[in-house]
Amino acid sequence: MEDSEFLNELRQMVMRRGETSNLVDTIAFVSEVAERLEEDPVFGEFILAEDSRQGAKNKQIKLHGFTDIDESDGTLSMVIGRWIDDDEPAILTTADVDQLRGWLENFAAEALDGGLDEKITESSPAYQLASTLRRKRASISCIRLHIFSNQPLSRAYKRESRSEVCGTQTEIHIWDLQRIKALYESSREREMLQIDLDEFGSTGIACIEASRGEGLQSFLCVIEGNLLADLFDRYGSRLLEGNVRSFLGMKGGVNKGIRKTIQDAPHLFFAYNNGIAATAASVTLDSIGSTARIMKISDLQIVNGGQTTASILRGKKQDRLNLAGVSVPMKLTVVASNDAHDLIPKIAEFANTQNKVAIADFFANHPFHRKMEEISRRLMVPARTGIRVQSKWFYERSRGQYQNERLYLSKAKKDSFDLQYPSDQVINKTDLAKYDNVLHEKPYWVSLGAQKNFMKFATKFSSKGDQTEAQRWEELSPDFGDTYYQNIAAMAILWKAGETTVSAAKGQWYEGDYRPQIVAYAWSFIFHALRKAGREPDLKKVWEQQEANQGFLQVFKRAAVLAQRTLLELPEGSSNVGEWAKKELCWGKLSAIPFRLDTTAIEWSIEKNEHKSKARDARQQGIQDDGISLQQQILMKAENGYWQALMEWRSIEIHVFGPDLDLLRRASSPGTAVRLATGREWKRLREISDRCEAEGFRHHENVVGQP
Known part of the structure; x- marks a missing residue:
């Protein structure tokens, strides 16, 4: 893909993000690239923090965001972006880089030695960074200065990448047009060292x-x-x-x-x-x-x-x-x-x-993700009046999967892809964990940040006692079927509507920072109030309408005002809103506040007994769907020669014998495999496959036998 084509794609991404999140282009650009970089170890989890001011001796200070200290190596990152909305942006010169770098270094210097945290309002995320730089100075091994730009970097740029600010080591990372393009084109989620x-x-x-x-x-x-x-x-x-x-x-x-x-x-x-x-x-x-x-x-x-x-x-x-x-x-x-x-x-x-x-630490390839991906590729949203094409909610099993799948399509195929999977109907795995934990009243986990919240979410899949991970997943899998994915998509709709509602209130009751925490706490607060009243949110209704009801959003607005107040009223001894939001005590303070449920809230909820009945039905359907899916996998392996190759594996008789070997023999031919009629036989074949692959068996289609 040519640079000009990619730049146009990037412009569309930035415009869509700006419109859906109420962000100006530069901040939308910074957020877009930061999100793509979050799983790269040189970066981390991004916190948006706009700050611009005059520092000592009239030095310009500017910041667009940061990542907190990485406890494993003592680094943190500061971010500034430069967005030029031209068809062919000019070269990013050495002078441009020096200016952007200088703004970040000035922030760091004033925070380290100039008492900057005393000059920033405590409700601002920039205060969190300034305070961290001052308080944890001895623990910081390096400050990484990240410059994002949609301009190509000048080939004449020759500055040293490492320097010092007030005795603390710094390291510059320039993400120019070519490097961002390479990031998006790469199927990997990190740059190769x-x-x-x-x-x-x-x-x-x-x-x-x-x-x-x-x-x-x-x-x-x-x-x-x-x-x-x-x-x-x-x-x-x-x-x-x-x-x-x-x-x-x-x-x-x-x-x-x-x-x-x-x-x-x-x-x-x-x-x-x-x-x-x-x-x-x-x-x-x-x-x-x-x-x-x-x-x-x-x-x-x-x-x-x-x-x-x-x-x-x-x-x-x-x-x-x-x-x-x-x-x-x-x-x-x-x-x-x-x-x-x-x-x-x-x-x-x-x-x-x-x-x-725990399995939470090695969750990237868990069958849960594969199941969510499979559901998302076939589950269409309900038909709606005036909309000809039924779309789907795209699940990203790996970072950037959505953009990677559409990036190199022809214009006609790209248009078709966009109709089938609109850009505002994408859910990645950390989004899913966020929506799930908000639904289960854990906003303080969500406030830990995407990765740590994901780790918390993933613990529910950990095996217990003598259970294997496969056994644990088999037990849980029926609960994570079509209905679950519909509920997650409904939560995505509510979350995004909540973000828009909060942003629109800037200059009224919203003070302008900590929007994710406010949204998480407000929705959890509403769900908590409903459950206290013996009800559950009617997420199926949200799924069916594919939008958040305006009356229900008025309920959300009342909850969000209380959530913001609770977040900003810091307890004695605390001076950091971001850290306060991570504490269960913060949730306890908000959830103890009485909250009036009006008729709209009741209309968008169902009685608890009805909810339990629907959950039982969904699980039964999940058990049936899992059985069908397993049968399809067994037959597919028969058709592509997997079971035959396993039969011819030289170590087969060491690991498979008796009735299992007879079962494997019957599965090795598509004609006899189709006559395997019981779920017990399908599960046994899956166990045989897992056991042999753990012992080194590998199957490549069109290659018979293994060494």
């Missing part, structure tokens, strides 16, 4: 090749503690596989045992520590004497051992410990790029099994 160990004064990582297979190559390595610390210091949580990073951030803290070993017995570190597990896209090897050494690594990700890595760096930087003599065992698996998306999360999951990490 290219690490040259020469740049760290290293002679490489000693290694031996341990195994080699189809698409995989594994090495047993020894990495020096200083090198591991330097890599993490340079690249931070970009080195941590996404779910490991989230888990580490939730736990925080430094392992005291690691610190003690480094301090008292560094030569025993290798013996005492389990080491780290990592993956890479490729490595470059060299030999020094008889020892093979890794000299370059592409896309290094630590999938187990994040706590070890962070603790080693903190020991070096904060405790001033000497890492000479510290060696860390490392298992490095090189994964072919076409297999990376599926295999890396699995490697991470199994590498962490010994630590009993």
Whole structure:
């Protein structure tokens, strides 16, 4: 795609976001790119925070948003955007970059040393950033300065990427037109790191090749503690596989045992520590004497051992410990790029099994997501008067999936796609978690931010006791069928209508900040009041009408006023609205307030007994749908040769025998597979498949047999 074509697509995205979220173009642009970057470890979870003022000595201060401290590596990000609404924007010059960078650096300097937090109203998210910079200065390892622009960066730009502000290290990241285009075109959700160990004064990582297979190559390595610390210091949580990073951030803290070993017995570190597990896209090897050494690594990700890595760096930087003599065992698996998306999360999951990490930490490929995606591709919205084409609500199982699927279509196909999946009918996995937790009266979880709220949501899928994850999902799956997805889409409608209602009240009762928290608390407050009255929200009615009733939004407005008041009335000892919103005490304060339910609220709700009856019916339908879906999967595997290939797998008799082998034989032919009539047989075949794949079986269509 040419730059001009992409720029036009980007302009349409910005316009749509601006219209639906009541944002000016620059802020809509910043929000659009920030949302796409949120799962990139170099960025994080974005908080919109507009601030513009004159600082000391008349220096201009400007900010559009930030991401909070990443607990795994001590970094935070500041963001400023530049949007030029021209068909062919001029080049982003060095002078332009210096100006934008200067505005962010001025904010940081005044916050660190100039008491900026005392000059910003406490109800502003910018106050949260300024306060964090001052209070947590000693914990901040680096401030990342992000510049977003829809202009192409000048080729003459040669500034150093790293510098200091008031003694705190900074690092600039410029997201110009070409880099944003590459971000949108990429099917990955992160930029690939290219690490040259020469740049760290290293002679490489000693290694031996341990195994080699189809698409995989594994090495047993020894990495020096200083090198591991330097890599993490340079690249931070970009080195941590996404779910490991989230888990580490939730736990925080430094392992005291690691610190003690480094301090008292560094030569025993290798013996005492389990080491780290990592993956890479490729490595470059060299030999020094008889020892093979890794000299370059592409896309290094630590999938187990994040706590070890962070603790080693903190020991070096904060405790001033000497890492000479510290060696860390490392298992490095090189994964072919076409297999990376599926295999890396699995490697991470199994590498962490010994630590009993909850399924919430490795949720990206859970069958729940695949089921939501499948439902969203077939479930049409109810027919409405005057609308010829019935559309669908698109579920994004991975970040940017919606734009990626439409980006390279012809104009005619793109128009058809847009009619089928309108841009305002997209739900991603963190949106879904947000809507679900609001519905279940957890606005304080939603206020934790998208990723941490998602982790909270995902805990409901964790296995219990001796249950396997597959057994837990089989138990839960019927509850997450068509009716559930309709309810989530209805919540999306209510959420967006709530955002519009709050934004429209700016200059009236809305003070202009913390809109997401107000919306989350207000809807949860209404649902709480309905349940106290023995009723439930009628989300089916919202789904059927595909819009929020204006009378119901008047109820929401009353709730939102109370929600904002509760959020802004900080308890003694607290000075941060964002942090107060994350506390269950905040929800307790709001939910204790009496709330009058008028006739409109009653009309948009149903009695609790009716709700329970509908839920039972939905579960029964879910059980039936799951059975049909499983039967279809079994037959499809028969038709594409999966069961036949499994029969011919050389290890089959080690893992499958007796009645299971007979069942597999019957499934291997489409003609006999179609006669498998019981759900028990279908489930048994699925268990056989899962067991054999866990033992190494892989099936590729048109390839018979496996090594």
